[in-house]
Amino acid sequence: MNREAWPAALLSVAGLVAVNEARRLRFGAVTVPGPGFFPLVLAVGFTLVCLVLFVAALRAPAGAAAARSGGAGEGGIRWKVLATLGVMLAYAFALEPLGFVAATCGLLCFFFRALEGMRWTVAVAASALTSVVTYVIFKVWLYVRLPPGPWGL
């Protein structure tokens, strides 16, 4: 299966799941639609379009598919991207227990040190300063809602 067929296949499966879920809702009638009418019609339409994309991708010559992907394969998924996503996810769940300043300081420290290769002292100082300044701007000046954490920050 070529590169272009994979996303179409995954989207088709997602469409089938949506069709199955939408079937459980009351359909009503075409003239008096129920809550399930729109979702079912959309899910069926989406699945059909994705299946067409899937078949077209399978039938396309491998070279043409790669050309259309426009260099999508270059380098593949790099570790920096995965690390960024992983750390952001951890940050989301650390935000409320640790509070904005502490959690943000940790997040920035990781980016500055692990991804950008700054010296530890510079990374920690820059992270701490940025976290506090951001907190002051958004929470104190702009009254934006930010999690306080155990230390009130």
Add this chain to the structure above:
Amino acid sequence: MTDVAGGLLFGLGVALAPGNLLACFVGVFVGTLIGVLPGIGPVATMSLLLPVTYAMSPTASIIMMAGIYYGAMYGGSTTSILVNLPGEAASVVTCLDGYQMALQGRAGPALGIAAFGSFIAGTASVLGIMLLAPPLTKVALSFGPPEIFGLLLLGFTMVTYLTAGSKLRAVAMALAGMLLGTIGLDPITATPRFTYGSLTLSDGIGLVPMIMGLFGISEVLLNIEKGIKQDVFLTQVRGLWPTREDWRRSAAPIARGSVLGFLLGILPGIGSIIPTFISYALERRLSRHPEKFGTGMIEGVAGPESANNAATGGAMIPLLTLGIAPNVVMAVLLGAFLIHGVQPGPLMIRERPDMFWGVVASMYVGNVILLVLNLPLIGLWVQLLRVPYGILFPLILLFCVIGVYSEAGNVWDIVVMLVFAVLGYLMKKFGYEAAPLVLAFVLGRMAEESIRQSLLMSRGSFEILLTRPLATTFIGVALAVMVLPAVLPSARAVVRMVGRETVE
């Protein structure tokens, strides 16, 4: 006409009130800033600053949000000309000739003509809003659910058929967007749909986490992967005032770009990117030296930069008169209106004249601020572009998190944002566009409501869509957009040209 002049004077009074003037200044300044910075656009920034506006008056909030949008159009050109990297998607085409001008030592006139062209086009488009919006509001009062459904159908068709890549993929994304829009409570019976008992999902997927993920974080992820490095044009930027010859060559492209951008901006699904490509293609076609485009032709900067600014004004018309967002940025602005308890649409000019005329007049004021602000601050923007991306991207990610969390104080919204970030990242890698998905997500619910209300009105007969002239016209145009490219070679060529230019 007297009404319009009176309205404008009243609006100027509102726009020049200290709080609103400050909001306008902050909006255009932040807009220019994010326009200059690659990797974060007006959609993500407006979403980010939406919670900040809760403490502001509704009029000041909308003035600030609108300022971010047209400010970003100004700022984007600076990065395109100096770094050969579009600061904002609507400035992609400016790279072609703008950067070449910079290499020839003419960065100053390139930046100058971009700023003056933007100012002229922005001002002309505000004039257009002023003259067109009030009469259109009267027409819009006759809009019922069938007309709204027809217009939305036209919007979906335009956004999918004028997309850069595969039309079928765009259709898939539009359907996916509408499907995602059905998550939550049914708008008529309040039956939960696709919620799986989750309270977060009962409210539906938030627009802000979706936009931040698809447009903000995914862009950062791609830039991290590419290892983006900004090579700022190091020569001193001098002589921002274009020469007489520059003005002579740019006058017509600015005029054409202004009209083209404004008219295209009104159409649903067009946005501010497509007019720039059409303007560039038009200037190249009309030029006596089309072969020189791409080598530093000032017309290639003046036309597109005027078009993208004029399009921002045009896009305000459907929002202010019909309450319908013609593009993703306007969808965020619509969200801002609704959050502040104001329903934009035909009644707004009568019920909230302060807001209607205040926002329109603020765009005049904002354009003047931008011109005054932009040229002297070029040096600051250049310094900003020298900040390494390794320092910028953590800040962009952090601001995205703040924007999403502060909206509802819900950590799960950050998770939703990250899910959409992964989706956006993969979509860009595999050539699926995010714009049809987001626009369909926003308008899908409105489309569902309008078709169901139409059927209730007609007691279940679809004939209602074919017996009301405006609804029939919109549906007819939508069908023409779908069918004509398949039947007529010339229409096919136009769609291909837009697609090709957008890809290039």
